[in-house]
Amino acid sequence: MSAVPAAPPVRAGAVVPVLASAGITVALMQTLVIPVIPELPRLLHASAGSTAWAITATLLAAAVATPIMGRLGDMYGKRRMLLISVGILVAGSIVAALSSSLIPLVVGRALQGFAAGVIPLGISIMRDELPSDRLGTATAQMSASLGVGGALGLPAAALLAENVSWHALFWVSAGLGVVIFGLVLRFVPESAVRSGGRFDVLGGAGLSIGLVSLLLAISQGGDWGWASAPTLSLFALAVVAILVWGWWERRTSEPLVDLRTTARPQVLLTNLASMVFGFAMFAMSLVVPQLLQMPKATGFGLGQSMLASGLVMGPSGLVMLVTAPLSAKISAARGPKVTLMLGAVVVAAGYGVGSILMSEVWQIVLVSLLIGAGIGLAYGAMPALIMSAVPVSETAAANSFNTLMRSIGTSVSSAVAGVILAQLTINLGGYTLPSQNGFRTVLIIGAAAALVALAIAACIPTRPTANAPEPRTPAQAPA
Structure with missing residues (x-):
């Protein structure tokens, strides 16, 4: 080396x-x-x-x-x-x-x-x-x-x-x-x-084919048609590729992703909660800017510019950053499982408030701050749950897979919200625009997703399941 x-x-x-x-x-x-x-x-x-x-x-x-x-x-x-x-x-x-x-x-x-x-x-x-x-x-x-x-x-x-x-x-x-x-x-x-070891080229190729097929179908299905041949073919290819990839990863001695580690209850449930949480998080990014920029003539739009709507969302990012140390303190005192559950509750509450309060800019700021605080709590807890359940030498791969699960959740969220907003519409001056009921439905679904993440997090084992057996290939120091 x-x-x-x-x-x-x-x-x-x-x-x-x-x-x-x-x-x-x-x-x-x-x-x-x-x-x-x-x-x-x-x-x-x-x-x-x-x-x-x-x-x-x-x-x-x-x-x-x-x-x-x-x-x-x-x-x-x-x-x-x-x-x-x-x-x-x-x-x-x-x-x-x-x-x-x-x-x-x-x-x-x-x-x-x-x-x-x-x-x-x-x-x-x-x-x-x-x-x-x-x-x-x-x-x-x-x-x-x-x-x-x-x-x-x-x-x-x-x-x-x-x-x-x-x-x-x-x-x-x-x-x-x-x-x-x-x-x-x-x-x-x-x-x-x-x-150490060798890179799993076949595993990398198989996972790439599966992920690209899945995410391409999700991101383009609304434009191509969900029942169209290209969309259905990509979904089918994704299923086949991921199944074959899983079969290969269980049999190769040096897998890209150690599925035995990933299948540990603490890792598996954290990844599932992360995917659902990614779904919940992205709903805010889709609804808030559109609602802020929607013309006031709709009766519910706030008529703000892109810059103004960005400034409204900006504080939520700062809240996430400020909340992260609090997340660590709660995790140290009560465990990261409790922190993840608390984050899910705060996000669900934020979406619940948003489904009711959406008629003034200050209300949108309040909602985005609540959701941002919940995301900061939950995202801070996820790596702690993962790292306490995997060997030190697999940390990067395990955290990468967790990040990937969040990304898949956000992609699915984008597709679902796109379908809802395209179906629940109003007509204004010859233009078709999303309706207030459409925005409210997406927010309610975001709250429901956060509650599903809460239920999954509640099932995560309290005790870490690792301090784990080290991987099959011994760790190596730099040559």
Whole structure:
């Protein structure tokens, strides 16, 4: 094994903010182009359906990269793979910034999506390097960065798009990536905890085919038709690919994802709760901006600009960041299971309030703050539950799989909300718009999903099931 690039000694006070900033930067990519999506057909001389790939490409690339980068991090070094991920983000941002047509933009956005492994890699580095008294708060902040970046990205991107140029979105993200790359080189050490072994190429290919097929069918099914041949074929391919992948992973000696570990009750139920929670979380991102920007002539719309709606959502990201240390304190005192359950209750309450209070901007701010607080609590608890149930040498892969489950939940949420808002509509001046009942239905479904996550979390075993047998391949130190 080649030598790991030298890094300075651990400085906990620097490692945590650097890794959290890296997570927020990567999460920004989720909402980066939302403010300019309506303008992309004109800017790129392409159809609206084609320009939707500016979001879809990032989603698909992230789904593929997250489990693969986690496994490679366990094998060859988490800091190394984190640097590679940030480097790909910078490259993708530059490609997108230089683009003036659809294909280069989609390629750039796909490269940005490949950086999604930064968050689980960062959590795993924290487990390896930080003292135990700092670990809970640090991993909670890192996990919450997934929601923080998405919330803060909307106002920042809207401000740039309205006052500079849409290309500036990508130049700024490239600049942030360069800064993060330098900070990781300077402050983040490489861990000696390795699983070794060989990369499971067939497992990576099988999981990639299954995930891409599933997420492509979910994201495009509304446009293609849920009963259309392409959609049904992709769902069928996803089922076959994932079943074959599972069969292979149980039989290979060095799997991409150790399904025996994943099947432990604490890991399995945490991942299921994460997927349902991801569904619940994304409902806010879909409803709130549309409700804020809906014309006042509808009788329920608030007539705000994209920038104003982004500013309304921005505080929820800050609340997630502030709530993360509280999540760690509750987990230390009562256990992460209790914290996850509490987060689900707060999110359900937020959606319940939102289904009633949606007629004033301050009401939307209150709802987004409640939901943001619940997300901060729950997302802070998830890595603690995962890490207490898996061997140290499988931390990155296990956290990556958990992040992937959240992403699948958000993708399903997007599809379900899209169908509901497309069916429950009103007509205004010849335009078809979502109705208030449509928004209310999505919010109620978000509350129900949070309660389902609560029920799943309640079944998580109280005692950690690991301190686990170490993996079959011994951990290796750098050569």
